[in-house]
Amino acid sequence: MTRGPGRALPVVAGAAALLVLWQVVVAVGGIAPRLLPSPARVAQQAWAHREVLAAHAGATLTVTLVGFSVSVAVAGVLAVTLDRLPRLRAGVVPLLVASQTVPVLVVAPLLVLWFGFGLAPKVLVVTLVTFFPVALGLVEGFAAAGPGASALLATMGASRWQEFAYVRLPAAMPRFFTALRIGVTYAVVGAVVAEYAGAVHGLGTYMTMQRAAFRTDLVLAAVGVCAALTLTLYALTCLAERVVVPWARPRQVRHG
Amino acid sequence: MGDALLEVRDMHLALPAPGGPRSVLAGADLAVPRGAFTCVVGPSGCGKSTLLGVVAGLRRPDRGAVLLDGRDVTGTTGHAAWMAQDDLLLEWRTVLDNVALGLQVQGVRRREARARVRDLLDEFGLAGHVDARPSELSGGLRQRAALARTVAQGRELLLLDEPFGALDALTRLHLQRWLAATWAAHRWTVVMVTHDVREAVTLADEVVRLSGQPAQIAARYRVDEPHPRHPAGLGPATRRVEQDVLTGLGVLGAPDDAPVPVP
Numbered sequence A: 001m002t003r004g005p006g007r008a009l010p011v012v013a014g015a016a017a018l019l020v021l022w023q024v025v026v027a028v029g030g031i032a033p034r035l036l037p038s039p040a041r042v043a044q045q046a047w048a049h050r051e052v053l054a055a056h057a058g059a060t061l062t063v064t065l066v067g068f069s070v071s072v073a074v075a076g077v078l079a080v081t082l083d084r085l086p087r088l089r090a091g092v093v094p095l096l097v098a099s100q101t102v103p104v105l106v107v108a109p110l111l112v113l114w115f116g117f118g119l120a121p122k123v124l125v126v127t128l129v130t131f132f133p134v135a136l137g138l139v140e141g142f143a144a145a146g147p148g149a150s151a152l153l154a155t156m157g158a159s160r161w162q163e164f165a166y167v168r169l170p171a172a173m174p175r176f177f178t179a180l181r182i183g184v185t186y187a188v189v190g191a192v193v194a195e196y197a198g199a200v201h202g203l204g205t206y207m208t209m210q211r212a213a214f215r216t217d218l219v220l221a222a223v224g225v226c227a228a229l230t231l232t233l234y235a236l237t238c239l240a241e242r243v244v245v246p247w248a249r250p251r252q253v254r255h256g
Numbered sequence B: 001m002g003d004a005l006l007e008v009r010d011m012h013l014a015l016p017a018p019g020g021p022r023s024v025l026a027g028a029d030l031a032v033p034r035g036a037f038t039c040v041v042g043p044s045g046c047g048k049s050t051l052l053g054v055v056a057g058l059r060r061p062d063r064g065a066v067l068l069d070g071r072d073v074t075g076t077t078g079h080a081a082w083m084a085q086d087d088l089l090l091e092w093r094t095v096l097d098n099v100a101l102g103l104q105v106q107g108v109r110r111r112e113a114r115a116r117v118r119d120l121l122d123e124f125g126l127a128g129h130v131d132a133r134p135s136e137l138s139g140g141l142r143q144r145a146a147l148a149r150t151v152a153q154g155r156e157l158l159l160l161d162e163p164f165g166a167l168d169a170l171t172r173l174h175l176q177r178w179l180a181a182t183w184a185a186h187r188w189t190v191v192m193v194t195h196d197v198r199e200a201v202t203l204a205d206e207v208v209r210l211s212g213q214p215a216q217i218a219a220r221y222r223v224d225e226p227h228p229r230h231p232a233g234l235g236p237a238t239r240r241v242e243q244d245v246l247t248g249l250g251v252l253g254a255p256d257d258a259p260v261p262v263p
C-alpha cells in the first residue's frame, strides 16, 4: 500500500497532460473561445474575476455546509432511532433507497417555487442528495458492531447508553466516514444544481449568467472552482477520518 | 454443596431451530466451590457455550436457576466475568483500554481504570503492548488481552469459553502452562469450557462431561493433583482421569463398543 505524494504523482501528471493537450488542440484548431476557450484563457479570466468568483463560491460553500450539516444531523437521529427499533429499520431502509430515485434536477425548481429564493430550498436540495449515503452508512455502521461485543457489554452489566457509546458508535465510525466522503462530494454538486434552479448568489447562478452572456471561459472557471471546493471538502473529511478513526490504519504489521 | 460460590440447578433451555424449538440443555447441574476450577467438556455443538451464556445471564433458562453465593441471579447480568469463544477485543481500543473496559462500565473514570489495570498487564505478559491495537497482536497475545480484560472486572466468578481454542498447538501449550501458574497464584473461581481434554485435566479441580444433544451432565471427574500442573508433565493419576474422560467422549476404546458421537 503506497501512501503520500507517491500516489498523487500519476494523477497530477495525467491532469497536466490533459491540460497541455487541450491547449494545443485549441491553438492548432483555431477554435473560437466562446465554443472552447484554452485552459490558459480560463485561468487568466478566472484570476481577473477572482473577487466575484470568490463571493459566489462563498455563497455556494455556505449552502453546502449548512445543507450537509442538516443532513448529517437528521441522518444521525434517524439512524440511532432505527438502530433501537430493528423492525422499523426493515421498513424504512427501502424508503431511503427510494428517496434516492427522486430526480433532483426536477425537484429543485419546485422547491424554489414553494420556499422562495432564500437559503431554505437550496439547503433542502443538498440535504436530499446527501441524506441517503450518510443515513445508510450510519445504519449499516451500527449494525456492523455484531452481537458478540454487545453481549460482552451486557455481561459486564452495561446500560444501553454505555453499550451504544462503547461499542455501536465507535464500530460505526469507519462506515460513517466512507459515507461522509461520498456525501460531501454530492453536497457541492447539489448546492450548484439548487442555485441553477433559481437563486441570487452562488456558483450555479453565476454559471447561468455567464452562459447567457456566452462567456464559456467564465463558466469553465466556475466549474474549476466547484471542483476545487469539492476536493478541499473531501480532503478535510479524510483528515478528520484519520484523527477520529486511527484504528482503521494499522501502524505496523503483526508481531509477538 | 453448601459452600458453593456458583450453583446451577436443573437447567433447561430450548432454542429455536428449523421445525420448532429444540431442547439444548436438559437438566444440567453444577456446583463450583469458591476458588475452584471447573472444566466443562463435551461433543461439539452439545450446548457448552449455551450453558455458559445462561450462567452469564445472556439467556434466561426455561427452567432451573443460577445461584451465586446463594443469591438467585437467573437471567440477570453483571455478576460474572464472561470471555467469549471469540476474543471480542474492541478494535478501536488499545490493549490497555480494552482491559480497562469492565471497570469503566462499572463507573470508574477512564484515567483511574487505566491506572488500576496496569499491573495486571505486566502479569499477563502484555507490558510491551499496552498501547498496541488488537489488530497488531498475535493470536496468543490477543487471548492474553481478552483474559486480562475478563479478570480486570474484579468479579468472583470467571466464565471462559474455549479461551485457547483458536490457537496453534505450541502457543496453546505455553498459555495453558501460564494460566495454570497464574490461576494457582490467584485462585479465581473459574468455569471453563474446552474441547481439549488435556487442557481440562491440567487446569481443573473437577471436569464435567456433558452428553450429546440435548446436554445433560454425563459424568464428573475429580483431579486431585496439586496445582500448578504442567500439560506435558501430568502425574499418573491425572493421566488416568484424562483416559477416562476420553473414553467417556467415545474417543478411546474399540469403535464398535463406543461409537464416536456425530456432531
Ligand SMILES: Nc1ncnc2c1ncn2[C@@H]1O[C@H](COP(=O)(O)OP(=O)(O)O)[C@@H](O)[C@H]1O
Binding pocket: B015, B016, B017, B024, B042, B043, B044, B045, B046, B047, B048, B049, B050, B051
Ligand atoms: N442463538 C441460537 N439460536 C438457535 N440455536 C442455537 C443458538 N446458539 C446455539 N444454538 C444451537 O444450540 C446447540 C448448542 O450450541 P453451543 O452451545 O454453541 O455448542 P458448543 O459450545 O457445545 O459447541 C447447537 O446445536 C446450536 O446449533
Ligand SMILES: [Mg+2]
Binding pocket: B048, B049, B050, B085
Ligand atoms: Mg461453543
